[in-house]
Amino acid sequence: MPSLSEVISCLSDYDPNALPVAQAQRIIRDVVAPVEAVEKVALRSALDRVLAHDIISPINVPQHDNSAMDGYAVRGADLAPGAPATLQIVATIHAGGRFEGAVQAGQCVRIMTGAPMPAGCDTVVPQEFTQDAGEGRVTIPADAVKTGDNRRLRGEDLEAGKPALAAGKILRPADLGLLASLGIAEVPVRRRLRVAFFSTGDELRSIGEPLDAGCVYDSNRYTLYGMLKRLGCEIVDMGVVKDDPASLEQAFRIACESADAVITSGGVSVGEADYTKQMMAALGDVTFWTIGMRPGRPMAFGKISSNGKSACLFGLPGNPVAVMVTFYFFARDALLRMMGAQPSRLPLMRVASAAPVRKKPGRTEYQRGIVSTDEDGVQRVRITGAQGSGILRSMSEANCIVVLHHEQDKVQAGDMVDVLLFEGLI
Numbered sequence: 001m002p003s004l005s006e007v008i009s010c011l012s013d014y015d016p017n018a019l020p021v022a023q024a025q026r027i028i029r030d031v032v033a034p035v036e037a038v039e040k041v042a043l044r045s046a047l048d049r050v051l052a053h054d055i056i057s058p059i060n061v062p063q064h065d066n067s068a069m070d071g072y073a074v075r076g077a078d079l080a081p082g083a084p085a086t087l088q089i090v091a092t093i094h095a096g097g098r099f100e101g102a103v104q105a106g107q108c109v110r111i112m113t114g115a116p117m118p119a120g121c122d123t124v125v126p127q128e129f130t131q132d133a134g135e136g137r138v139t140i141p142a143d144a145v146k147t148g149d150n151r152r153l154r155g156e157d158l159e160a161g162k163p164a165l166a167a168g169k170i171l172r173p174a175d176l177g178l179l180a181s182l183g184i185a186e187v188p189v190r191r192r193l194r195v196a197f198f199s200t201g202d203e204l205r206s207i208g209e210p211l212d213a214g215c216v217y218d219s220n221r222y223t224l225y226g227m228l229k230r231l232g233c234e235i236v237d238m239g240v241v242k243d244d245p246a247s248l249e250q251a252f253r254i255a256c257e258s259a260d261a262v263i264t265s266g267g268v269s270v271g272e273a274d275y276t277k278q279m280m281a282a283l284g285d286v287t288f289w290t291i292g293m294r295p296g297r298p299m300a301f302g303k304i305s306s307n308g309k310s311a312c313l314f315g316l317p318g319n320p321v322a323v324m325v326t327f328y329f330f331a332r333d334a335l336l337r338m339m340g341a342q343p344s345r346l347p348l349m350r351v352a353s354a355a356p357v358r359k360k361p362g363r364t365e366y367q368r369g370i371v372s373t374d375e376d377g378v379q380r381v382r383i384t385g386a387q388g389s390g391i392l393r394s395m396s397e398a399n400c401i402v403v404l405h406h407e408q409d410k411v412q413a414g415d416m417v418d419v420l421l422f423e424g425l426i
Ligand SMILES: Nc1nc2c(c(=O)[nH]1)N[C@H]1C(S)=C(S)[C@@H](COP(=O)(O)OP(=O)(O)OC[C@H]3O[C@@H](n4cnc5c(N)ncnc54)[C@H](O)[C@@H]3O)O[C@H]1N2
Pocket: 199, 200, 201, 203, 204, 216, 217, 218, 219, 220, 221, 265, 266, 267, 268, 269, 270, 271, 274, 296, 297, 298, 316, 317, 318, 319, 320, 322, 389, 390
């Protein structure tokens, strides 16, 4: 992987003081690398983990052609177009059973859903289409089915020797079921990514401490905890670190030595008491950006090292909503890459805006919104009032973020906008 300075030196239009979101995302993407280590875990423990190797199907699923319906397995050739057919029932097969021998012309087999197709039959007639003809016979009305109907083919779900799941997939409930259908009990997954984080700022108090005048409780560590947990990271919560050089250096070193990535909040803007920036710069290849976005303008990104161990660093801005927005739009993708996950773009959906929204071209704006279905059945998004980057309440009320892109101008009522729905964001 190239160093940050190398990646940046290749860019002709790089300006750390007016960096477009897309350029910052690209730089980060080019610098991070996945953790190598792989471990085998029991199938249930693989939920939400990143698959380390391709899974090749060891068997066909289903193993045999089988019936998709309760009814009668027949020979399609016995059903003449436009005419009913009366067939002799020669056996009954349940799921898990089998029929020895082959079904002859004029014969059929009573069959249950999931039972293997008897040799000679290629079609299943659902029982509700049929009539009892007495003496062990059944009548199939004219044109009740077409040849091949209601039969599930061997290997139609998963074919032996073919890829079933690709490395890098984050395993979801359907994937656990799919692996179970292949009889796989242990799954190779990447080791969990370790992420250390701490908050900086002398005004911060931890829960349980008295809230002195002018102070605020540290909320960022809790939103970060939630976002990192949802991503499946192993977390190292290092608490609040005072804005003095010795405490910061010690915190950065411990974080770097114990984790793959370090996330801090606060101290990346231009304030006077900010030793955080100096310390980040002293420990590695770190760059400070003013990104063309709102909220989340100031941000630090790079790699720091301590005692021969290095870690990726995200210095997120202190404002509570800026922390969340920079996490979702920069750190999340990078952490997923480090976890070895297949790159996936955040799924943006187009929804009509219920009202006009002010927006200046030349920066990306992330506004908190609520998508709901109006009485006319149309889904619309409404901004959750004041959008100050310290107002966490409006983030809590929101069910989406409206993404107003770099070049986009103001929005009129009824215009379609991109939204990132929170539901399903891992
Ligand atoms: N002159 C300028 N001032 C500011 C600029 C600027 O460009 N020029 N940028 C503003 C923007 S945008 C942001 S965002 C903040 C980011 O500054 P810092 O990263 O240095 O953050 P702090 O100053 O430490 O804190 C900002 C704000 O957030 C509160 N905070 C910080 N950490 C926490 C926490 N863990 N839990 C709850 N609240 C936290 C802190 O008390 C401040 O109110 O700078 C602007 N200023």
